[in-house]
Amino acid sequence: MVNVFKRMRKLKTVRIIDVRVGTGAAILPSVTSATKEFPAITRLHLTYAQKIYGGHQGARHFWRNCLPRLKYHNPGLQMTVKQTQEQEGPAALTIYFAERTSNAASLTAAKVEDKHAPAPESTEKTAVVDLKNLDYKEIWNKVKMMTGAQEVPATPEEEAELQKLEQMRQQSEKDRVRIAAMRQAKKDQERMLQEARGEIEKLKQL
C-alpha cells in the first residue's frame, strides 16, 4: 500500500476539499426544507452524448464537477446519468419536483424530449433544462435559479486548506523551472565533455 503521507495528501487536499467546496456545493430543498416558492426535489436525471461536439461539453462537465458536490451535500437525493451515442440527441437535465414545479422552473423549462429519463411518478412533476451549448457554470446558475438551492459557503478551515493548495501550486511552478534549469545545465556539461573527448580522438587519428 502506498505511503501514508502520499495517500493523505491526495485524499485531503485534492479529493475531499474538491467535493465539499466549489460550483454546485449546495443543498437542494428537501421534504423538510421545502417552501411554497421552491417545492422539494426528489431526483435528478442527466442525459448527454458521448462526444463533445454538438454542444454536449457543458453537460459532461456538469456531471464531472457539480454532480459529486450535489450528491455529497444531498446524500439522499437520487441522481442518474445516461451517456448516449446519439450526438444529435438531447443534452438535458430533468428535475423531479414533489407535487408541483417551482414557478421559476416552469418559466425556464425547455420543451426538450428526453426519452432516457425515467418516467415521473404520479406525485412528481418534471422540468427539463436544455443544456446544449452551455458552460457548466451557466448550467449550475440555471439549476440554482430553478430549484432555489442554498449554496454552502466554505468554512474557514476549508478556506485555509484551499489557500494552502494554491500556495503549493505556485511553489511547484517555481520548483519546476528551477529543476529544469539544473537538468539542462547538467546535460550541457556532459555534452561539452563529450565533444572535447571527440576532438582528442580526432587528433589522435591524424
Next chain:
Amino acid sequence: MASYSSLMPTAARSLLSSCLSPLRQGSMAPLLSSFQQVRGAKNNPQAQGKKNKEKSKKSKKGAREFKQRDLKDMDQFALCDAMRYLRAFEVGREPATSKYEIHVRLKTMKDGPVIRNMLRFPHSVQTESRICVVCPAGSRHEKEARAAGAVLVGEQEVFENVKKGIIEFDRLICHPDSLEALNKAGLGRVLGPRGLMPSAKTGTVVEDVASRVEMLRGGTVYRERDAVIRLPIGQLAFTPEQLRDNLRATLEQIKKDAAGLNDRINKEIYEVVLSSTHGPGFSLNGEFKSDSSPDTAFLSGL
C-alpha cells in the same frame, strides 16, 4: 631469498630459517609472513568463498517485515462518512460496475505463508455470475449442477457453442470424468486467454460439482499480496448496515485464517481502507457513524 625458500618443502624451510643467524632473522620474518598470507588465501578456496558469501549476505539482508507506518498521521473516517464521500465520487456511474472495495493491510513478515481463501458474504456482492458446468450428459452430476444454479450444463453442445464463439458464462467448471473430452475438443485456444480453461490447479476441476457451483455463486476469492488483501465487499446500493455485516464477516474470516496458520507466524490486521471502483481510499476508524454523518436511510439505493 624468499623465492629460494619457496621451492623447498616446508620442513626444510623451517630447518633453514632456524640455521640463519639471529641478525638476519629480523628482516626475514615480515617477508616470510607476508608471503605465507598470500599463499594461504590463494590455496584455500573454501575460505575465500566464505568471505564473499558473508559480504553479499550482509548487503542483501533488508527488513524482514513490511514497513509499518504510524497511523497517527492518517485521518480516519467512520463507515457512514466514508460511504457518503464514496457515493458522491461514484455518482452517475454504471450501477452494475461500481462496487465498494476494502483493502486490509496486515502486519506480517515479507516472506512466509500468505492468506488465500474463499468467502461467502451475508449479502451477495456479485449481481449475477453465470456458471457453466461440463459433465457427462444425463449423469447424476448434471442434475445436481442444475439444482445448484448452473446456467449451462452439458458436454458436446457446450464445446460447439464455445467453438462458435458463443460464451454465455463467466465461470467454467469441469468434472474429472469429462476432462479428457474437454482436452480433446481443443478449447484451450479460446478459453485460455479468457482465463476460463478449467484446471485442477485453480480448483475448477472437481468431483463435487454442485457444492463448487454454490460456492462460486456467492463466494469471493481473495489473497494477500504484499501484505494487503483487496476484495470487493458490496454493491453501491447497499445500506450501511449491509456493508457493516459484510465487513464484519470478512474481517472475522481473515482473523480466523491468520490464526489457522503456523503457530510461529503472527499476522495481525493493521489498517482497513474502504474505497470504491472510481473513488479514493478512506481509512476506517472502526466507528459505524459519527455525529456529522447523515441518516443511514440516505446512504442506500442508487
